[in-house]
Amino acid sequence: MGVDGLLGAVKDAFQEAHVRDFLGQTVVVDALSWLHKACYGCAWDLAMGNATETYVLYVVRRAKLLRDIGITPILVFDGQKIPLKSGTHDKRQSAKEDNRQMAMRNLQEARGLQGQNRKDMMAKTMQGFQRSIKITSSILQSVHNALRDASIDFVIAPFEADAQMVYLCKTKKASAIITEDSDILVYCAAANVAAPVLFKLDDTGACKVLSKDILHTQGKHSGNAFLRKVSVFLAGDQEATRMFVQACILAGCDFLESLPRIGIVTAFQHIFGHRGAAGAVRVPRVLSKLKFEGVAVPSDYHDRFCKAEALFYHHYVFDPDAQRCVFLVGPSDAEVVGDIYSRVTESLATTPFLGALRSNDEMLDIYRGRRPARDKGDSSSQGSSEWSSQTMSQPSQPTPASQSPGRPQSGMAPSFQSPPPRTAGRRRFGADVSASPEEAQPAVASRPVFQRQKINCEEVRATSMENIFSVYAAPPNTKRRLDDAIAAASSDEDEKKAKRDRGPRRRCMLP
Secondary structure (H helix, E strand, O other), X not given: OOOOOHHXXXXXXXXXXXXXXXXXXXXXXXXXXXXXXXXXXXHHHHHXXXXXXXXXXXXXXXXXXXXXXXXXXXXXXXXXXXXXXXXXXXXXXXXXXXXXXXXXXXXXXXXXXXXXXXXXHHHHHHHHHHXXXXXXXXXXXXXXXXXXXXXXXXXXXXXXXXXXXXXXXXXXXXXXXXXXXXXXXXXXXXXXOOOOEEEOOOOOOEEXXXXXXXXXXXXHOOOOHHHHHHHHHOOOOHHHHHHHHHHHHHHOOOOOOOOOOOOHHHHHHHHHHOOOOOHHHHHHHHHHHHHHOOOOOOOOHHHHHHXXXXXXXOOEEEEOOOOEEEEOOOOOOOOOOHHHHHHHHHHHOOOOOOOOOOOHXXXXXXXXXXXXXXXXXXXXXXXXXXXXXXXXXXOOOOOOOOOOOOOOOOOOOOOOOOOOOOOOXXXXXXXXXXXXXXXXXXXXXXXXXXXXXXXXXXHHHHHHHHHHHHXXXXXXXXXXXXXXXXXXXXXXXXXXXXXXXXXXOOOOOOO
């Protein structure tokens, strides 16, 4: 997720920190980054259709930990799917389905194995289930209901949660961001937001922090050539910032795949090598050079590149004060780039690649979590999973418009319904997933029923004693051999005694 290889390339600039450093502040959280981690722990139950609320407890527990420390968390969920990201989304869904089918094959194969081979095959099965996790609409609804019951604020972005989190920091609604997606650094650079971003947050509260200013300061005198280029790009100049955005897109992101033999370091080298060119002609010159070097560049690559660049600058976000959708970088902001904004406004009249907006009332309901962001009939909806949406809790009733985001109205019963208890019996190993829990039977061979027979204890005791006597009974000639051995030992002892009585032998000394 995010820009390919960006976090690994800037790892020397990470600063160790703790969430206590943000005591008394409001922090926005990428909710899906937590939810994916939560589903990894219960991937088996989700794949086998077992009822579980592990993922709900994980998300709520982490949010409560922040609140208990003294931090106000706001969880931000993804909204509608961006048309430009449809290719990446389809590839991910296809890969997840392939992993699921492979995991089911490994599960069937593990049934005939024993010992270490069985353990290894089951480990591969679990890994396949984890890689095939799909966040369904039922899973999201269960988490939303639990957050309302816990009085934890959450919002749903119009499209990508990364852009919404950056906008909340830009408008001073939040002071920091918690995520695992490197795309957040590109949005921060485009919007000129220097809010700290917390990566790799663990259960102890320890984390690693990056920001636009940290990258600029740490890379200025760094021995890492890549960090020095990043420092130049994030110096604050508008054209330099655009070079950072262009380099990240060229390296490969969610909106545009990378070209062959172009990684994060090579992409920054190409953009840095054309830093003297104007921003509008820089990328065409880089692509011309790559074609000359033999790199296969698709015919529509430059067009998609320009659209991805516009998305990072003018992504749709929701303004809670104006209660309508706006651009991340507005037309009156100092960070706006003329040719990029013109491209966006021209597309609105034809084919808006930023995504289609609904009415203001509908977008407000989506932002407050009162209605789903994606239609259930949409084939690309998050509720399209066919194996993990069968045992989740049902959606709750819409929240009244006067209710604050993510908080239950006073006097109302909690809307979160725990999933039904697991059916009786142990976890079904190798059961048919397509069948219902009542119809699915364990794929284990039935064992024969043995009936006990009456045992005569006296007979068994007598037989056992006879066997003992037969084993330890001495042969007929054993006593004679023993007497001979004793006599031989006695004669040897008498001979040794006679020698001791005679004393040592004396030598004759000749005169």
